[in-house]
Structures are given as C-alpha cells and as structure tokens.
Amino acid sequence: MKFDMNGILDELLPHISHVLVSPDAIAVIRNLNERLPAGLSTSGVIECYMGINDARADWQLCVNGLNWGRDVIAGKISVTGWDNSLFDDHRWRHIRSFSKNWAAPSTQLHNKIRQLWLAFDQDDMKKKEPVPGVYFNVRQVSGNSEDKMKESNGAEYKLVIGVLEQLRGRPLRNEVSSRLRKCFEALPKASTVDHAGIMLSRNQNVARMVLTIDKETLQDYLVEIEYPGSIQEVLELTAEFGQFANIRYIIDVSDTVLPKIGMECLVLNDNGDNKSVWERLLGYLVARSLCIPQKMDALLSWPGHASALLASDLWPSYIIRRISHIKIVCQNKGPLEAKGYLQFHRKFTIELINALESAENGR
Secondary structure (H helix, E strand, O other), X not given: OXXXXXXXXXXXXXXXXXXXXOHHHHHHHHHHHOOOOOOOOOEEXXXXXXXXXXXXXXXXXXXXXXXXXXXXXXOOOXXXXXXXXXXXXXXXXXXXXXXXXXXXXXXXXXXXXXXXXXXXXXXXXXXXXXXXXXXXXXXXXXXXXXXXXXXXXXXXXXXXXXXXXXXXXXXXXXXXXXHHHHHHHOOOOOOEEEEEXXXXXXXXXXXXXXXXXXXXXXXXXXXXXXXXXXXXXXXXXXXXXXXXXXXXXXXXXXXXXXXXXXXXXXXXXXXXXXXXXXXXXXXXXXXXXXXXXXHHHHHHOOOEEEEEOOOOOOOOEEEEEEEXXXXXXXXXXXOOEEEEEEEEEEEOOOXXXXXXXXXHOOO
C-alpha cells in the first residue's frame, strides 16, 4: 500500500487560502504526514482560527474502522511510511496497544467504535514526537426511557472509561472516573454522547465529551453535573447561535467539570440551502468581531469537489470539501473564540453523488 496523506494534501492546496492556513502551517502538516504510514486515513479536518490575523492551523485525521485504517494503526498490515521513532514515546505505544484491541474482531471495541480521530496542534506537530489528542465515536449513549437509558449509559460509560484508560496506559483517577459517571448518569432523555477523548499531549487527567443536548434540558443538566462556569452565559450563547445552527457541547471533565465549554455549530438546513446559512452565521461572527472578514470569504470558498488521480491509485477518485462546523469557545465570561473546520474526504463510487451535492450547497 503506497497511499499517503500528502497525496490528498497536494490536491487540497489550490483550495486552501493562505488567509486561513499559512505556508508555514502547510509545511508543518506536510512534515507530520511524512512520518505517518501509508493507508492510515483518507479524510480529515483542518482547524482554523477565525478571529485572529495569525493563519496558524491544526490538523486532524480520521482513522476509519470500516476500512484498512484501523488495521494500519494497529500494525496488522504491512505499510510504508511509519516513522518508528514515534513509538519511542509511551503515548504512541498506548495508541498502538488500544488499536490492536480495536482491530480484533473478538473484542467489544471492534463493533462499537467506528472512527478514531488523531488531532494534532500546530505546535505539537513541530516536536520530536508529535503526540495527538485522540477522540473516538461512542455508539451510542442515549435513552428513550429511564430504565433503558440507565442500562445503556452504564454499559457505554464502562466502554468509554476503558478506552480512555487504554489510551492513557493507566487508570483514571477515581475522582475523574466518578465525575464522568455523574455526567453520564445525568444525561436527559434523547441526549447523546457523540464523541469522547483525551488530549494525550496535555493534562492526561482531563477527559473530553462531545454532547448533543436539547436546549430545553440544557440548564438542568449543567446544574446536575455542577458546571462551575456561568450557566446563564451558556444559555444566552445557545439562543444566540442556535438561530443559525444545531449545537453540540464540548465539556472537559477532571476532578470537577471545567468551566471552559465549546459549542459546535452544525448547519443542517431542511431545504438544503446550507450555503446561505453559513453566510449568515459567518456574517454574524464578523459583526461580533469573532471572525475576520477575509477569513469568512476564504471559508465560504472552501466547499466543492474535484476529480483526482493520486499516484498510488489505478482509477480517479473525488476529493470532497465541506465546512464541517464552527466552534465557539466560551471561557466563562472571558472573550469568546471562534474556530472553523475545513473537512475533506475521498470517495470512489457513484454513492458520492449525494456528497457532491452536499459540498456544492456548503454542507
């Protein structure tokens, strides 16, 4: 297998504005990709900082459990490109150990986790051993009745804790796991934990959850989990940005729930005209001084698709580009921060027609 991520990056470059991603950031991403194996990923996200002139950018790769990516990261199939010096760092060894369990058909993880995301900060990518944050999807913490929800959440809680501890290479502190359990048990009906993760390059006693919660139950949930920040501010921001998008909440959990909270704005418009909704949302961010006008224009020019014949391929594929979401970082009455997420993925078959239409509409 010869495919590598820089092949896709080369196809993306004509569509990446230097207003969003500087040449230095591109060089850092390229250098990281050269240390990662062929076949690891065919999709990812470029994370851009919308409210500052600095065009720094972070890089996220999606390892799919439905294709060879899972076996590549687990070391089950032989590929070129791995920089084996990465495994001098114990955190990469823990990622490999977890991935072996994930790739084993006999394990619960094999069917429960569809994707693993490797999230690299630009500064971390420059290090001798660049260590990512690792996120995984959770299928699915939710409930339709009290009894069913408690049963489901109890099982999923154990799964999430188990994965976090495998990625850390040691158990979470009792205070952290107890606090996470409380966050799970407090979930209202019809809410979900969409992803969980841990930033291995940072404080390893902090776990992260990405939650979908109805705005009508949000206040009670934040009270129940003893959120220490301004609940009123979160509610006001939910009302403010909820006029443009559906919102998911990013909550960090240590011995306590931490006050900084992220709000992912996902545009899902019933009539399919997502481009106009993105324009209104980004225009609103510009008016709120959370986005530089030039970055708004650059982000709106990102969606689309292009045919590509990569060096490793025998037939053409399509590289699909779309805006994934905007994240508003709420820092407990501190200044807000906005980030934009440029998503891309590769498709081969006729199924991509819907993906192409979505990209053209800016979804």
